Amino acid sequence: MMKKTIVAALSMLVCGAAWAADGTPAAVDAQLIKQGEYLSRAGDCIACHTATNGKPFAGGLGIESPLGTIYSTNITPDKDTGIGNYTYEDFDRAVRHGVAKDGHSLYPAMPYTAYAKVTPDDVKALYAYFMHGVEPVKQANKDTDITWPLSMRWPLGVWRWMFAPDVVTAPAANAAAVADADKQALLRGQYLVEGLGHCSTCHTPRGVALQEKALSDADGSAFLSGGVVEGWLAKNLRGDMTDGLGSWSKEDIAAFLKSGRNGHSAAFGGMAQVVQDSTQHLTDADLNAIAVYLKSLPPVNKDATKPLAYNETVAQALRTGTDKGDGAMAFLNNCAACHRSTGKGYTETFPQLALSSTVNSADPTSLIHIVLKGAQMPGTTAAPTAYAMPGFDWRMTDKEVADVVTFVRSSWGNQGAKVSASDVAKVRKDVGAAPQPKR
Template identity: 50%
Template structure:
């Protein structure tokens, strides 16, 4: 019997030792042993700045009224709030003491030099696919072309024991892929470039791919039908980027996608919500070749008719706006008074300047968050080449009650062939309480 308990004790010790070793194990880096600093050059710094744009580092690691890369942005999670960290080259509060290998481990593996695990709000499950050359260029940019900011990091709002990070080692082992992006030999060069940008630095799946109960993305590349199929994220719904006719890009051509990424608008839609920041700080700075490669790749992702339903087709309103029949429809009067001048009495919008509501993905999905959010809080200005546009969705949270918002959105979601379903006043109230008014100032952050 004593021998039995001794064996059990030894097994427990071995397992415990293995667990301790595993959670404290530092991932290897191809830059290990490279103690020399990266030699900067104009070309390398320019490439690093472009990678930073592709990864949209500035949007998460800066505040609109703060200095670039000083951190502080609050991010809501199911466990509580976390705050983006200072990634300027400040030696006390930032990453100024990071070696290239340290930087690589933080970006591609979510592990800091002291073994601290980063929450996957830092999209290292995507960044792990970035190439060694892009990582080296990004490191050179941060170390030699970004100004250090002596701004202390904010502690997370996640309470103990949920704030323990060592379990992330096991989460990473299960859900984070290994290795950089590998070219698909059966696809052309443009497709592979688009796939790399979408899956790696662009981390599009972090917002546009649904997550499981364990908070991992349900798909990380085109091999999964869940990849980029749309997801709800902190008060916004990021729509499908697949060829779904109703809820995705099925009605968009490659030229339409390019125009949207390049200009922040096309005749189908205008960027709003979180996508405004992605456009203002990232997409518009990318090369035409890269933006077209992204469009080429996205057009290759098939939709799911069983999920998407019967293709949308425009249906004329049964009653003309302003008529007694229309006035009897809840929300119709509010639409005519508040929305119709810009979006049109027919819901078709104003070409690429003001988006249509008829056939919009947000009017065809079951999730109502994006439409409620933008009606309550408006949308930030689209800023192209430093010039804010003249048109923006204003906030109506002070002018409309929860019931009025619910009625007008129910009207929109059931008109012109839309079939998104009704909006409930209690859903409006919940999002009103959860969100703050959108800033009236354009969010465009300089990276230097």
């Protein structure tokens, strides 16, 4: 024990000396850098700032926007191509105010509208990490594919002025000063969700100028009420019973964010990456805080307070072969092997379709998308096996997909509305799935 402590102390001294030797201030303490690394996980900086198969944080990932493709930039401390010459003030201006070092406004594809809520102390830790904890990489930034006149940056300044929230100047409500433990968790959860977690950039619907319709619960119940990103519905995270988190416990939410799966569902689409790169790395205390906060959000629809109830009749009809409808047959032939005739699946392996919020959401985008292209759960430290669902785009026609999805939405107690072949055709085109098979 004693020996370990001495070795640790020595290695810290050696590291400190190394920084001093290459000109970096030895005063930057390892603890601050470590804290910055943790916060960069909470902010998921790596997801956008790393190209597929690229070096961490070297940028170059194309992000689709209605205007064209925007490329993330190199945020490694390389002095020529990265942010090695950024002072703390420059870094803060980019991260929380959306303004680059040379004064141009950043596209809100960089979620500075959320990061505006991060406290100065946390930005300082992030800065320490990006300057001293990240490997510098020489890689020039790419220009956007946006053509003139839309490529002019000055309208972004106007956008910023209209839609960006005020930047936090002092630490917000001091959570530590609140006595009651749950209240403390609530404040911490709100801070993580609204700020670094930028959950709302995907989970809140957008208005005509692509601004999020609400940046906090105080702005109204549009906040975290669901939005469509890259052909997936980032679901309602409010208290709604059928399509929100009303029937999930705090523990269910924390388990989902830690392992990518729970008794209700498994992460897919953009959320699989969020779990992989970000939430699985958070402490149990922070995950509990996020769950406490999400459970505090009232439902959008205050009248629908009853949870859906499981209904046995469909499972019986499938077992006895009395339901010979097109949807039932398509389900038996393509889905039942994994999701079972009961619609209950196998917990944490093949998610249940009965009473599932994915299945019951008014907007069926995710449901159609997953049937067409399949999906893979994240593999996490807590649950390493990344089970996958195959895509059926090349095997099922638009009508067959519509039939099976409509069947799933109306079976085992589910109450989703009918889906038509033209709904499927639209999603097939939007997500670039294979053309439907000829019959």
